[in-house]
Amino acid sequence: MRAFSYARAEDASAAVRLAGASARARYLGGGTNLVDLMRETVEQPDALVDVTALPAAIEARSDGSILIGAGASNTAVAADLAVRTRFPALARAILAGASGQIRNMATVGGNILQRTRCTYFYDDASRCNKRAPGAGCDAIDGFNRIHAILGASPACVATHPSDMCVALAALDATVHLQGHGGSRTMRLVDLHRLPGGRPHVETELQRDELITAVELPALPFAAGSTYRKVRDRASYAFALVSVAAALDVGPDGTVRDVRLALGGVAHKPWRASIAEAALRGRPATADSFRDAADAELADAAGLRHNAFKIDLARRTVAATLEGLAGGDRT
Ligand SMILES: Cc1cc2nc3c(=O)[nH]c(=O)nc-3n(C[C@H](O)[C@H](O)[C@H](O)COP(=O)(O)OP(=O)(O)OC[C@H]3O[C@@H](n4cnc5c(N)ncnc54)[C@H](O)[C@@H]3O)c2cc1C
Numbered sequence: 001m002r003a004f005s006y007a008r009a010e011d012a013s014a015a016v017r018l019a020g021a022s023a024r025a026r027y028l029g030g031g032t033n034l035v036d037l038m039r040e041t042v043e044q045p046d047a048l049v050d051v052t053a054l055p056a057a058i059e060a061r062s063d064g065s066i067l068i069g070a071g072a073s074n075t076a077v078a079a080d081l082a083v084r085t086r087f088p089a090l091a092r093a094i095l096a097g098a099s100g101q102i103r104n105m106a107t108v109g110g111n112i113l114q115r116t117r118c119t120y121f122y123d124d125a126s127r128c129n130k131r132a133p134g135a136g137c138d139a140i141d142g143f144n145r146i147h148a149i150l151g152a153s154p155a156c157v158a159t160h161p162s163d164m165c166v167a168l169a170a171l172d173a174t175v176h177l178q179g180h181g182g183s184r185t186m187r188l189v190d191l192h193r194l195p196g197g198r199p200h201v202e203t204e205l206q207r208d209e210l211i212t213a214v215e216l217p218a219l220p221f222a223a224g225s226t227y228r229k230v231r232d233r234a235s236y237a238f239a240l241v242s243v244a245a246a247l248d249v250g251p252d253g254t255v256r257d258v259r260l261a262l263g264g265v266a267h268k269p270w271r272a273s274i275a276e277a278a279l280r281g282r283p284a285t286a287d288s289f290r291d292a293a294d295a296e297l298a299d300a301a302g303l304r305h306n307a308f309k310i311d312l313a314r315r316t317v318a319a320t321l322e323g324l325a326g327g328d329r330t
Contacts, residue, residue: 002038002041002044002046004038004045004046004047004048005022005046005047005048006028006047006048006050007047007048007049007050008049008050008052008053009049009050009051009053009054010053011053011054012054012178012210012212013178015027015049015051015054015178015210016178016179016180016208016209016210018047018049019047019049019208019210020180020208021047022045022046022047023046024044024045024046024047025045025046025047025048025049025208026043026045026047026048026049027048027049027050027051027109027110027210028048028049028050028051028052029051029052029070029071029106029107029109029110029111030052030073030102030105030106030107030110031105031110032098032102032105032106032110033110033114033115034048034110037115037122040122040124041124042115042121042122042124042131051070051071051107051109051210052071052107053071054069054070054071054109054210054212055069055070055071055212055213056069056071056072056073056076056107057069057072058072058076058077058080058082058083060080060081060082060086063218064086064218064219064220065215065216065217065218066080066082066083066086066087066215066216067213067214067215067216068083068108068213068214068215068216069108069212069213070107070108070109070176070210070211070212070213070214071107071108071109072107072108073103073104073105073106073107074094074097074098074102074103074104074106074107074108074111074164075094075100075103075104077090077091077094077108077164078090078091078094078095078103079091085223086216086218086219086222086223087167087171087216087219087222087223087225088222088223088224088225088226089167089170089171089222089225089226089227089244089245089246090164090167090168090171090216090225090227092167092226092227093163093164093166093167093227093229093242093244094111094163094164094167096163096227096229096239096242097162097163097164097238098236099235099236108164108211108214109210109211109212111162111164111165112162112164112165112168112175112188112191112211112214113203113211114161114162115161115202116130116158116159116160116161116267117146117159117161117238118130118139118146118147118157118158118159119139119143120137120138120139120142121158126138126142129155129156129195129199129200130156130158130195130199130200130202131200133198133199133200137154137155137156137157139156139157139158140154140157140303141304143305144157144303144304144305144306145240145305145306146159146238146240146264146306147159147303147305147306148265148266148267148306149265149266149297149300149301149302149306149307149309149310149313150262150265150266150270150297150299150300150301151194151195151266151267151268151270152195152266152267152301153194153195153196153197153199155195155196155197155198155199156195156199156267157195157303158195158199158267159263159264159265159266159267160192160263160266160267160268160269161238161239161264162263162269163227163229163239163242163263165188165192165263165269166227166239166242166243166244166261166262166263166269166270167225167227167244167261168188168214168216168269169188169189169244169261169269169270169271170225170244170245170246170259170260170261170271171216171217171219171222171225171244171246171259172187172188172189172216172217172219172259173187173188173214173215173216173217174186174187174188174214174215174217175187175188175191175211175213175214175215176211176212176213176214176215177205177209177210177211177212178209178210178212179205179206179207179208179209179210180206180207180208181206183212185215186204188214188269189261189268189269189271190204191203191204191205192204192267192268192269193267193268194266194267194268195267199267202267219246219259221246221247221248221257222246222259224246224247224324225244225245225246225259225324226244226245226246226320226323226324227242227243227244227245228242228243228245228316228319228320228323229241229242229263230242230264230312230316238264239263239264240264240309240312241262241263241264241265241309241312241313241316242262242263242264242316243260243261243262243263243313243316243317243320244259244260244261244263245258245259245260245261245317245320245321245324246258246259246324247284247321247324247325249284249325253283253284253285254281254282254283254284255279255280255281255282255283255284255288256280257280258275258276258279258280258321259276260272260275260276260279260296260317260321262296262313262317264309265300265309265313272296272317274292274295274296274298275292275293275295275296275317276292278291278292278295278296279292279321284321284325285325286318286322289317289318289321289322289325290314290318292317292318292321293313293314293315293317293318294314296313296317297310297313297314297317300313
């Protein structure tokens with residue numbers, strides 16, 4: 001590990017100012033991802049700005065929305081009564097990730113900006129365009145079981161690892177940001193990028209831009225939302241494929257509205273807009289759910305070891321929606 005300075009910011013403005021004073025500063029949340037990457041020398045910041053003193057409150061508003069401070073721990077969000085009742089998919093997604101100890105340390109801001117779990121990214125003996133732009137990608141012809149099936153590029157096939165972000169993408173969350181130029185908001189689905197030719201640029205954030213909060217807009221039918229994660233082990237494993245979904249079925253049995261996002265399949269949490277559009281106004285039946293899943297996965301492309309994820313994603317989408325239509329949220 002290289003030498004670095006450490007400073008604790010008392011508020012967002014101080015955090016941005018402190019980060020701006022160094023060439024390669026990083027914000028430090030719970031450190032459960034960043035410190036690992038520093039040990040592996042993948043991340044080599046010259047300054048850490050500790051942002052764990054930033055607001056961590058979870059504000060359940062009377063209009064049905066919720067504002068979550070970026071400093072809130074993953075555990076606190078998953079345990080919050082308003083989150084569990086208004087947006088159970090979010091609580092379930094968080095609880096499907098990592099372990100109790102890690103969730104106690106991990107913050108909302110850090111979870112959103114956690115980096116890929118591609119093994120070639122972590123291994124500095126491998127070629128990785130994300131770690132060393134222009135170096136090449138050893139995952140493409142390597143062991144690529146956990147890699148992307150949607151939106152990948154010849155430069156990078158890594159996936160975004162967060163469970164929480166998949167639920168946030170489905171639930172139309174907005175991220176509050178503060179940077180050198182002031183504050184702004186951005187839809188969560190617009191924050192992460194697809195890799196294209198520049199996989200080292202992972203987000204649309206500007207230099208030193210800090211996540212200060214996440215906002216979930218009111219969505220009454222999200223009270224029946226769910227998160228389903230398919231993985232190699234029942235706990236302590238990242239998603240092969242995951243689905244966050246909320247379904248609103250009218251009295252005539254047609255889909256009035258739907259929210260759907262996939263995890264484990266792309267460089268960013270994948271909002272399944274094609275499937276959503278295909279479902280609105282259609283009967284809430286197994287056939288419709290399968291057709292919508294097929295439409296969403298039509299452009300999916302497998303690598304040597306991960307082609308099974310295409311069918312797995314189709315089936316997981318269809319099964320999750322069938323479950324919701326039948327009142328099953330597991
Ligand atoms: C063994 C293990 C298993 C795991 N399993 C899962 C899993 O199954 N599912 C899953 O989703 N996750 C899993 N994780 C990842 C875990 O969820 C993340 O490590 C955690 O959420 C990161 O949060 P943090 O606060 O510790 O972030 P940090 O490590 O502190 O930071 C991560 C990144 O975010 C940046 N950052 C932090 N806060 C802010 C902010 N407010 N604004 C801007 N940038 C910020 C940091 O600079 C850094 O780049 C696992 C981790 C481990 C170690």
